[in-house]
Amino acid sequence: MSIEVGSTVEGVVTGITNFGAFIELDGGETGLVHISEVADTYVKDVSNYLKMKEKIKVKVISIDDDGKIGLSIKQLDNKKKKFKTVPKKSFEDRLSDFMKESEQRQQDLRRSLEKRSGQSR
Missing domain, CATH: 1.20.5 (Single alpha-helices involved in coiled-coils or other helix-helix interfaces)
Structure with missing residues (x-):
């Protein structure tokens, strides 16, 4: 499975830090959900939103030249919220x-x- 910017993928939380969470994607690649991309509200502690080994869906928001993958949970949620009245x-x-x-x-x-x-x- 190729990972492209804008695509929605599933992964497993493999690490939680004070600046975000590392997500192992299908194919063995790892991406980072920065703390600012976890939720629409202020996030003080990522572990209040995510748990180790939790399977989640994320949106790929960037892929650097050196292969670093930027992920977002909140941008995935925003897509859903647009349709709610x-x-x-x-x-x-x-x-x-x-x-x-x-x-x-x-x-x-x-x-x-x-x-x-x-x-x-």
């Missing part, structure tokens, strides 16, 4: 929520000020 509130709904919350805060502030000054309605 996330329901969002319309502008009018968000504006309505804001106005209700704002009115509630103003009422709370008025009550607080009335209590401080000794006034009551």
